[in-house]
Amino acid sequence: MNRVERDARLVVRAQLGDRRALAELVQHWHLPLWRYVRRMTTNADDVTQQAWAAALGSLPGLREPGRFAPWLFTIARRQLMDQLRHGYEGPERLEADIPDGRDDIVEVLDRAQIAEGLDGLAPPEREVIELFHLQELSLQECAQILAVPVGTVKSRLHRARRRLRDLLIAKGYES
Amino acid sequence: MTGSPGFTPDTVLRGMSLRRRVGLVLLGLAGGCGAGLLLLLWLTEPDPLPLRTRAAFAVLTAMSTCWAAYALWALIRMPLFAADRVIAGGLALVFTSLTAVVTLIVAVSRPGAVALAALTTALLTVVAAASVLRRALVRRKALLERLSDPAG
Numbered sequence: 287m288n289r290v291e292r293d294a295r296l297v298v299r300a301q302l303g304d305r306r307a308l309a310e311l312v313q314h315w316h317l318p319l320w321r322y323v324r325r326m327t328t329n330a331d332d333v334t335q336q337a338w339a340a341a342l343g344s345l346p347g348l349r350e351p352g353r354f355a356p357w358l359f360t361i362a363r364r365q366l367m368d369q370l371r372h373g374y375e376g377p378e379r380l381e382a383d384i385p386d387g388r389d390d391i392v393e394v395l396d397r398a399q400i401a402e403g404l405d406g407l408a409p410p411e412r413e414v415i416e417l418f419h420l421q422e423l424s425l426q427e428c429a430q431i432l433a434v435p436v437g438t439v440k441s442r443l444h445r446a447r448r449r450l451r452d453l454l455i456a457k458g459y460e461s
Numbered sequence: 462m463t464g465s466p467g468f469t470p471d472t473v474l475r476g477m478s479l480r481r482r483v484g485l486v487l488l489g490l491a492g493g494c495g496a497g498l499l500l501l502l503w504l505t506e507p508d509p510l511p512l513r514t515r516a517a518f519a520v521l522t523a524m525s526t527c528w529a530a531y532a533l534w535a536l537i538r539m540p541l542f543a544a545d546r547v548i549a550g551g552l553a554l555v556f557t558s559l560t561a562v563v564t565l566i567v568a569v570s571r572p573g574a575v576a577l578a579a580l581t582t583a584l585l586t587v588v589a590a591a592s593v594l595r596r597a598l599v600r601r602k603a604l605l606e607r608l609s610d611p612a613g
Contacts, residue, residue, distance in 0.1 A: 298608045324464065331467040346543070
């Protein structure tokens with residue numbers, strides 16, 4: 287059973303009123319959600335708890351249980367936006383011929399190295415690397431969470447990888 | 462980046478117990494139905510009541526209404542899952558039916574426009590409670606079917 291199927295079953299069981307399923311669902315996403323928020327703000331505990339409160343309040347009405355993860359991260363992102371708004375201002379440049387996969391960066395950098403370099407990135411780039419490479423969400427799920435087209439996600443990823451690579455090389459990692 | 466959250470999953474789930482939610486439903490129904498019956502008894506009194514008795518009716522009605530309002534306020538702010546809704550709908554049907562029976566007895570013993578209006582209102586609340594229960598059962602059935610269907 288993959289992540290989406292597991293979440294879908296847990297969500298439906300939780301919607302039925304199964305508290306163990308609800309606890310299991312929270313347990314699965316407790317750390318990933320906190321880590322995502324932590325990358326973006328120093329006030330991660332408050333923002334994450336607010337996100338959980340909003341998510342659990344709306345959970346009985348969630349119509350697509352299989353889309354729980356992007357839905358949860360979207361809620362968390364909404365909580366974050368007030369704090370990060372200035373980091374998202376200005377027009378965004380789209381770049382052509384950007385590969386979809388994770389391999390080009392994963393070949394060179396492991397997760398710990400990616401995590402180490404994230405602090406040097408701008409919030410939108412840090413966020414997309416966190417969601418795509420560290421949370422391993424799909425491009426479509428990232429696009430839904432970030433409320434931008436898939437092409438914009440690819441552009442951000444492309445820029446973020448380049449910048450991350452430069453940062454890590456500057457820190458002494460070999461390219 | 463290292464570190465760990467300053468809260469646990471249990472913190473997130475605090476206040477989500479079934480007992481708390483059912484308790485609030487009971488509080489709301491008892492408060493609402495109690496307030497309605499007190500008001501009915503007060504308004505259908507055939508003779509003018511002493512001032513202290515009227516004051517007591519007013520205070521008790523206000524207290525019951527406040528409890529019902531508090532329960533409603535708290536319930537709106539917490540998730541109600543399918544099982545909660547079925548229990549809440551069942552309790553609502555029981556409470557409103559009992560209130561309607563008492564209202565009918567009052568309406569027979571103290572006939573009048575007020576009693577008739579109260580009986581009509583009580584019957585409408587029974588219909589509303591039955592509708593809530595029916596919708597809750599339909600929703601629960603749909604979720605159970607979804608759970609048993611791997612493709613769903």
